[in-house]
Amino acid sequence: MGLQVACHATAVPMTDQAISERSKAAARRFAVVLGAPPLAWQVMFFVVPLGFLLAMTFWSVRNFRLQPDFTLANWVTIFKADFFAKAFVHTFTLSLLAAALCSLIAFPAAYAVAFRAKPATRRLLIFVLIVPFFTSFPVRIYSMQVFFSPPGIINRLIEPFGWGPVHVLNTSTGTVVGFLTLTLPLVVLLQTLALGGIDKSLIEASHNLRCGRFRTILTVIVPSARVGLVLAAAFAFVLCFGDYISPQLLGGSRPPTLSILIADQVKSGNNWPRASVVAVSMIVTLMVVLGVLMRIAYGGRKAS
Amino acid sequence: MKASDLREGTRSAALGGWTALVFLFVFAPIVSTVVFSFNADRFPSLPWGGFSLAWYAAVLTDDSVRRSLVNSVIVAAATAAIATVLGFAAAYVDYRFRFFGKRAYMALASLPPTVPVVILGVAMLTFEGRIGLSGTLAGVVAGHVVLCSPFAMALVRMRLTDLDRDLEPAAWNLGASAWTSLREIVIPFALPAILASLFITAAVSFDEYMIAWFVSGLNETLPVRVLAMLQGQVSPRINAVGSLVFAVSAILVVLAQILTRRKV
Numbered sequence: 343m344g345l346q347v348a349c350h351a352t353a354v355p356m357t358d359q360a361i362s363e364r365s366k367a368a369a370r371r372f373a374v375v376l377g378a379p380p381l382a383w384q385v386m387f388f389v390v391p392l393g394f395l396l397a398m399t400f401w402s403v404r405n406f407r408l409q410p411d412f413t414l415a416n417w418v419t420i421f422k423a424d425f426f427a428k429a430f431v432h433t434f435t436l437s438l439l440a441a442a443l444c445s446l447i448a449f450p451a452a453y454a455v456a457f458r459a460k461p462a463t464r465r466l467l468i469f470v471l472i473v474p475f476f477t478s479f480p481v482r483i484y485s486m487q488v489f490f491s492p493p494g495i496i497n498r499l500i501e502p503f504g505w506g507p508v509h510v511l512n513t514s515t516g517t518v519v520g521f522l523t524l525t526l527p528l529v530v531l532l533q534t535l536a537l538g539g540i541d542k543s544l545i546e547a548s549h550n551l552r553c554g555r556f557r558t559i560l561t562v563i564v565p566s567a568r569v570g571l572v573l574a575a576a577f578a579f580v581l582c583f584g585d586y587i588s589p590q591l592l593g594g595s596r597p598p599t600l601s602i603l604i605a606d607q608v609k610s611g612n613n614w615p616r617a618s619v620v621a622v623s624m625i626v627t628l629m630v631v632l633g634v635l636m637r638i639a640y641g642g643r644k645a646s
Numbered sequence: 647m648k649a650s651d652l653r654e655g656t657r658s659a660a661l662g663g664w665t666a667l668v669f670l671f672v673f674a675p676i677v678s679t680v681v682f683s684f685n686a687d688r689f690p691s692l693p694w695g696g697f698s699l700a701w702y703a704a705v706l707t708d709d710s711v712r713r714s715l716v717n718s719v720i721v722a723a724a725t726a727a728i729a730t731v732l733g734f735a736a737a738y739v740d741y742r743f744r745f746f747g748k749r750a751y752m753a754l755a756s757l758p759p760t761v762p763v764v765i766l767g768v769a770m771l772t773f774e775g776r777i778g779l780s781g782t783l784a785g786v787v788a789g790h791v792v793l794c795s796p797f798a799m800a801l802v803r804m805r806l807t808d809l810d811r812d813l814e815p816a817a818w819n820l821g822a823s824a825w826t827s828l829r830e831i832v833i834p835f836a837l838p839a840i841l842a843s844l845f846i847t848a849a850v851s852f853d854e855y856m857i858a859w860f861v862s863g864l865n866e867t868l869p870v871r872v873l874a875m876l877q878g879q880v881s882p883r884i885n886a887v888g889s890l891v892f893a894v895s896a897i898l899v900v901l902a903q904i905l906t907r908r909k910v
Contacts, residue, residue: 391773481888485675584762
């Protein structure tokens with residue numbers, strides 16, 4: 343990967359040809375010295391490991407030892423395996439469901455923060471939404487585990503109403519609760535930013551034309567913020583699809599998701615080539631899903 | 647008029663209530679972790695069992711927790727330093743130069759956080775096993791830098807947007823070398839973002855559990871230790887560790903926030 347400075351982008355025109363030539367060469371050297379280290383690191387520890395992961399899907403395991411090979415056996419085994427098909431469908435549907443659910447739950451909140459809150463409150467709420475992103479997710483999931491456990495707070499709260507007890511732990515509902523814990527702060531945040539970017543005069547115009555609130559939301563606000571809303575849902579899907587903590591600790595890994603398959607194959611099964619096949623399938627799936635979502639976000643824009 | 651006012655009021659209240667519920671869902675786990683870390687009872691539920699620091703004492707005297715905490719601090723510090731330097735370099739290259747393959751370069755510099763960490767984890771493990779890095783803290787740092795430097799780049803790049811692009815060329819025309827203008831103009835201007843990026847990347851690394859879980863082997867970091875505790879019994883110790891981890895991250899993020907808010 344050659345880093346070439348085709349033209350060094352200064353806004354100031356160099357009048358003196360000689361100085362210009364010398365400084366161009368210097369600028370090129372300078373750009374390479376600065377630009378090469380980040381590139382080298384990402385190639386060495388990102389591109390090469392992922393390439394290696396792909397290569398390993400064709401390796402074989404003999405007598406518990408990895409051997410470089412070129413066999414399709416791992417791919418065949420995994421794609422024929424019932425457990426993989428089940429895990430794939432389960433992970434995919436649950437992530438899709440969680441992304442949709444999360445978008446719907448988040449929207450009224452984002453709407454309130456973007457349009458109803460005072461500027462100072464809005465800034466505070468936006469900052470507050472960043473915080474969960476930097477707080478240990480496993481610990482938050484542990485709290486959820488405690489909330490939803492049979493003697494936990496949720497069941498205590500609904501008991502007086504004659505409801506419950508609800509069984510959430512070790513079910514797919516539990517996994518979805520975990521997915522929402524993971525994605526809600528981010529989705530509310532991204533939706534708020536998307537809604538904040540809408541031209542307010544469009545909304546006023548809609549009201550002046552006697553468009554009701556809900557109709558304004560559906561015909562003006564959602565289409566205007568489409569890119570941001572779809573992007574938020576896409577992030578939610580990606581996060582859920584790769585999450586290991588929720589399905590393991592709240593879903594009880596029943597049934598296992600793809601990330602649990604990977605962890606099991608690596609940690610206990612010690613079959614790295616098969617884990618690699620699952621991982622590569624996940625990457626390909628994500629690329630396809632993101633491609634489709636980007637189409638929805640940016641494609642087919644009408645002129646009106 | 648009256649009826650529509652009433653309807654509007656109900657609508658507003660419903661919207662406010664829903665928003666409050668969403669925020670409650672997001673923050674209840676964080677608040678309850680902190681609150682119940684001080685609860686004397688073994689099982690975290692209501693009613694409150696009395697104030698106690700016993701769980702903190704139990705955690706702080708636990709050798710495995712202490713070792714993992716030291717490991718986490720080392721990894722976070724090294725990650726923050728390396729990721730910020732690399733992120734700054736990439737951001738400056740994007741700000742200053744145009745070159746063939748720039749789109750690919752920038753994609754590579756910003757893409758890693760979009761790959762699920764479970765996949766990054768296996769990839770790092772298989773690759774680092776070959777070059778003898780797996781099971782070492784350096785191996786964890788290598789993975790964390792991949793994950794963190796895009797954040798550092800984004801923070802610095804945003805700041806550089808406000809730096810007049812003609813300022814450096816002016817300095818060059820006056821005879822300053824590229825290094826001098828970088829040192830005297832760009833770095834001082836980007837300093838708040840550079841510091842913010844140190845804190846943010848440290849926070850991300852300090853909380854990262856998946857890459858660390860795959861790669862760290864016997865040299866557990868704190869989140870990996872927490873994960874091991876989570877696989878076991880319900881224990882108020884987890885609340886105590888969790889609160890400590892929250893406190894560290896929260897301080898780092900608030901510091902970063904203050905720095906990025908500050909105007910020149």
